[in-house]
Amino acid sequence: MSNERPIHLPTPPAFLRLAAVGVSLIVGLSCLPVLYLTVLGADRTLWFSTMFELLVLGACAIGVLAGFGRFREGWALALACAGGTVLVCGVFAFVEIRANFGTNADIAPLLKPMLAARLAAAVLIGLLASVAVWARNPRSWRLVFVGVAMLLPVVAVVGLARLGTGLPMSTPRETPGAEAVRIAVWLLAGVIGIGLVSAGGHLLIRSYELGRPENIDGDAS
Numbered sequence: 001m002s003n004e005r006p007i008h009l010p011t012p013p014a015f016l017r018l019a020a021v022g023v024s025l026i027v028g029l030s031c032l033p034v035l036y037l038t039v040l041g042a043d044r045t046l047w048f049s050t051m052f053e054l055l056v057l058g059a060c061a062i063g064v065l066a067g068f069g070r071f072r073e074g075w076a077l078a079l080a081c082a083g084g085t086v087l088v089c090g091v092f093a094f095v096e097i098r099a100n101f102g103t104n105a106d107i108a109p110l111l112k113p114m115l116a117a118r119l120a121a122a123v124l125i126g127l128l129a130s131v132a133v134w135a136r137n138p139r140s141w142r143l144v145f146v147g148v149a150m151l152l153p154v155v156a157v158v159g160l161a162r163l164g165t166g167l168p169m170s171t172p173r174e175t176p177g178a179e180a181v182r183i184a185v186w187l188l189a190g191v192i193g194i195g196l197v198s199a200g201g202h203l204l205i206r207s208y209e210l211g212r213p214e215n216i217d218g219d220a221s
Contacts, residue, residue, distance in 0.1 A: 009213060012075050012132040017067045020079060020128055024063030027086055027121045031057050034093070034114070037107070042100050049096045052089035056118075059085035063125060076129040076211075083125030090118035133211035143207035150200030154193045 031053045038046040038053060059082040065071065071078040094115045101107040134140040209215065 009073055009075070010136055010216070011069075011072060013135060016128050016132050016135075017069070019067075020063050020125070021067030023121055023124055023128070024060040024067065024082070027118070028057055028060030028064075030114075030117070031060070034097070037101070038093075038097065041107075046096055046100060049093040052093040055089045056086055056093075059083075059089075076132040079125055079129035079132070083122045083129065086118060086125060087122035090115060090122065094118075130208075133208055136211040136216050140207040140210045143203045143210070147200040147203030147207065150196045150203070154196050154200075157189075157193070 035050060035053050038049040062071075062078055063082045066075055066078050066082070094111060098108075098111050101111065134144055
């Protein structure tokens with residue numbers, strides 16, 4: 001038999017557990033009017049949306065249990081699974097609900113805000129899980145900050161491009177020479193962007209690895 005002592009993960013901070021309970025309860029309560037809509041609001045029961053909403057309720061129950069101290073050895077993983085379920089099921093339920101109520105003047109304006117709220121809640125739950133992992137090892141935070149700093153410029157450029165705000169050198173030039181310079185600049189920017197995403201993603205992945213049991217209170221390069 002092995003003489004190694006089992007490694008127990010530290011208990012997540014109280015504010016994370018309280019936040020997990022609060023967000024899970026809010027999302028769970030938001031399922032009730034949606035379930036009423038999918039079961040009784042249409043000419044027929046929207047079974048797919050109903051099942052997705054029930055899955056969201058189950059995920060919220062896991063979030064509440066985690067907030068009250070369950071799943072201690074896999075707290076962050078349990079919360080991450082709950083957040084992922086809220087995200088995926090929220091999108092799938094939205095598709096069927098919009099197909100059936102998209103022309104309803106009373107319900108249609110509420111669909112996109114509801115989806116946005118669900119997505120925001122899913123991201124928040126995932127962030128709580130991430131913070132729980134990063135809090136295990138103080139060295140994770142430096143990697144998180146540097147990784148996010150590398151990713152932010154790429155996110156900003158992509159966001160501005162999607163919004164159509166007119167990025168520098170985004171308009172084709174009239175002369176061949178100027179157009180060649182514009183293309184070269186964008187190619188260089190693309191290479192830099194790929195490098196930033198690769199480096200930033202690596203640092204974020206490494207920040208999670210530092211939260212593994214064998215790296216807590218130990219040396220991690």
